[in-house]
Amino acid sequence: AQTKTLKAIRAGKLIDVEHATVLENVIILIDHDTIKAVGKNIPIPDSAQIIDLGGSTVLPGLIDCHTHITAQPSGDYYADIFRATQVDDAIMGTVFARKTLEAGFTTCRDVGARGFADVALRNAINRGAVPGPRLFVATLFIGATGSHGDISGFSPYLQWDLPRQMLGVADGIDELRKQVRYNIKYGADIIKFGASAGVLSEEESVGAPQYTQEEMNAIVAETKAWGKKACAHAHGTEAIKMAVKAGVASIEHGSMLDDEAIALMKQYGTYLVADIYNDDYIRTEYARLGYPDKIIEKEKLVGQVQRESFQQAVKAGVKIAFGTDAGVYPHGWNAKQFYYMVKFGCTPMQAIQAATINAADLIGNAKIGNIKAGCYADIIAVKADVLKDITTLENVAFVMKGGEVFKQ
Ligand code: ARG
Known part of the structure; x- marks a missing residue:
């Protein structure tokens, strides 16, 4: 099977670790192993594979x-x-x-x-x-x-x-x-x-x-x-x-x-x-x-x-x-x-x-630990509200590393 190199994640919630806030309904655009864009109104190219995490909270790997x-x-x-x-x-x-x-x-x-x-x-x-x-x-x-x-x-x-x-x-x-x-x-x-x-x-x-x-x-x-x-x-x-x-x-x-x-x-x-x-x-x-x-x-x-x-x-x-x-x-x-x-x-x-x-x-690596343009597409998701219950992180539902999905 051919895997598409362009991917778009629809995130229901996204933990913005840099600004210590939670964003809602965000799109993360990924090309190969790298995040290209993150935002609410990002056009999704037709050639992109869509990964729907609309019901989940997404955070950096x-x-x-x-x-x-x-x-x-x-x-x-x-x-x-x-x-x-x-x-x-x-x-x-x-x-x-x-x-x-x-x-x-x-x-x-x-x-x-x-x-x-x-x-x-x-x-x-x-x-x-x-x-x-x-x-x-x-x-x-x-x-x-x-x-x-x-x-x-x-x-x-x-x-x-x-x-x-x-x-x-x-x-x-x-x-x-x-x-x-x-x-x-x-x-x-x-x-x-x-x-x-x-x-x-x-x-x-x-x-x-x-x-x-x-x-x-x-x-x-x-x-x-x-x-x-x-x-x-x-x-x-x-x-x-x-x-x-x-x-x-x-x-x-x-x-x-x-x-x-x-x-x-x-x-x-x-x-x-x-x-x-x-x-x-x-x-x-x-x-x-x-x-x-x-x-x-x-x-x-x-x-x-x-x-x-x-x-x-x-x-x-x-x-x-x-x-x-x-x-x-x-x-x-x-x-x-x-x-x-x-x-x-x-x-x-x-x-x-x-x-x-x-x-x-x-x-000392600026390409990890954050979801923003230029970082590696190292992205995980959990089903419950992790800011209410931190033990949610013991059950990670989705794992992507370098744009490749390892768990879904
Ligand atoms: N590798 C450490 C050591 O042997 C483990 C210490 C574990 N105990 C702890 N309370 N953190 O010293």
Whole structure:
């Protein structure tokens, strides 16, 4: 069947994320992968295929700024660490990518994968070989020896037959600059590093800094020299402040904010990307999935605190971008986080903006996150009133990415 390259969507309602308003009875004209015009009185060419979404609310394709699309717990903790390879990740990534796209997420900023599986997946999606969101990828998580990004807690005689560089483990300014260059050489769009300890790893603390200020400064400076943005995994207050001062574009998790951290984030224009849904999933499912108690105990230290920090940050006007850490919990469930964002201080419109126009700003791409002329035709629709009930986004009825319909 021949697909028409000109398409016209009739939108009953359209969420204008740029002006935080709702427009009614709007036509979106699409040519190939790009939006050509948006408005009430746009002539529809005879050659256009008409897509009637008159009974729906149309919004830009959603953007998740914190995914691990090549991973998800299989149910066997040790097998995931010791038996699965980056090839398993790449294969499963194609499955997770489709689920994510069908859930209405047309772009993901994917912040850490093994063995460059994320680069392979991004490229296959861009070629049109695999259905999935547009991916902006970090490749290897950069972490210090023994950090959240290292494989900690196991026998020192376990040999990974790989140079440390291939695992993203780097210490000191010289190694870190080299690691940034290495990641970029092999396909990184962004750089992610571990400013603090974490939850889902076997090192002891959740929040302690894991690099010095000088090391963080070097990572960010080197990243910027290559024209890219850095983001930092940071739960603890001190590590958050250090990463903000180093100049990261976003703080990931941001669990333990205080007034000074919030003030610094405002001063530096740093985005907060807080994964405030997954605590529910970790607490109810991770024991069954074979995770050690130690890790579940660590989750209890951050889950609630992180939601309260998020609320404070929203109140203070810190820039918020939507990011879920999907991969910690099942891909395709990304939208479950909207409920918590609204519960902890966002208006529904703000939560939608976090996942569209703000996310596009953080990623640094003006062609995503908005429905206007010149943007990619990344468009979704829902049946109910999303500004009344944000959980409507958990049931996306229509998905178009780059002018191609993936769900209807
Ligand atoms: N990847 C993160 C970590 O291991 C997940 C944290 C999940 N918990 C939370 N409350 N957000 O540190």
